[in-house]
Amino acid sequence: MSEQNQFNVLMVCLGNICRSPTAQGIFEAKLQQAGLASRVKVDSAGTAAWHTGKAPDPRSQTVALQRGYQIGHLRARQATRDDFDHFDYVLAMDTDNLNDLKVLEPSHFQGHLGLFLDFAFPNQQRSVPDPYYTQGDKGFHEVVDLIEQASEGLIKELKKQITE
Ligand code: 4NP
Numbered sequence: 001m002s003e004q005n006q007f008n009v010l011m012v013c014l015g016n017i018c019r020s021p022t023a024q025g026i027f028e029a030k031l032q033q034a035g036l037a038s039r040v041k042v043d044s045a046g047t048a049a050w051h052t053g054k055a056p057d058p059r060s061q062t063v064a065l066q067r068g069y070q071i072g073h074l075r076a077r078q079a080t081r082d083d084f085d086h087f088d089y090v091l092a093m094d095t096d097n098l099n100d101l102k103v104l105e106p107s108h109f110q111g112h113l114g115l116f117l118d119f120a121f122p123n124q125q126r127s128v129p130d131p132y133y134t135q136g137d138k139g140f141h142e143v144v145d146l147i148e149q150a151s152e153g154l155i156k157e158l159k160k161q162i163t164e
Contacts, residue, residue: 005162007040009154010083011116012101013093016046016076019128020093021056022064022143023116025071027151034155039162043087045079047100052076057132063140084109089154091116094127117146119153 011023024044031037054076055061064071081104084090088111092098098115105113117126128146131139 005039007089007158007161008087009040009042009089009091010079010087011042011044011091011093012047012079012097013044013128014046014048014097014130015051015132016044016048016078017051017054017057018060018132018140019130019143019147020044020046021071021074021076022060022069022140023091023093023128023147023151024074025064025069026144026147027154029069030148030151030155034159036155036158036162040158044074045077045083047079047097049078052078059131059137059140060143063137063144067141067144069144079104081106084111084113087111091154094130095125116150116154118150119157120146120149 011020013019021044024042028042031040056071056074061072079101084106090101090111090113092101092115101113115125117128128143129139131143
């Protein structure tokens with residue numbers, strides 16, 4: 001667990017090649033803009049191991065770049081029980097991911113496990129729709145739209161805690 005005023009955030013989806021690396025890249029960029037990059041560390045993982053070691057899906061990389069975010073350097077890995085000892089916020093892209101993470105969550109975890117979109121749309125149980133099997137790039141742009149909004153919300157929340 002982190003020192004005071006230092007936070008570790010883990011973004012989690014199913015494959016760790018579409019939504020969660022996009023969330024990592026966008027949230028890191030927004031932390032930079034907010035001057036919080038040294039206070040908040042970000043990583044991403046998948047509940048499944050299928051794509052371990054792979055770069056983000058080319059469609060995610062292309063759309064992210066079109067929107068101003070570089071994510072091509074990221075590599076997929078599977079989320080583990082140990083992650084709960086290192087991250088203060090474990091944020092699921094959808095409700096299936098959240099249910100899978102609840103199975104991994106140790107009883108001593110003191111951090112926040114929840115849906116990432118709660119930071120933009122509280123109490124709505126909103127998920128980032130999985131774009132993997134969709135045609136064209138519309139679904140990938142929607143991922144960016146939703147993640148940008150949730151990133152702003154999470155930054156507001158962290159700013160409150162950092163200045164407390
Ligand atoms: P992600 O999308 O969870 O946003 O990375 C997916 C990537 C791969 C698969 C499903 C979803 N797949 O079935 O391989």
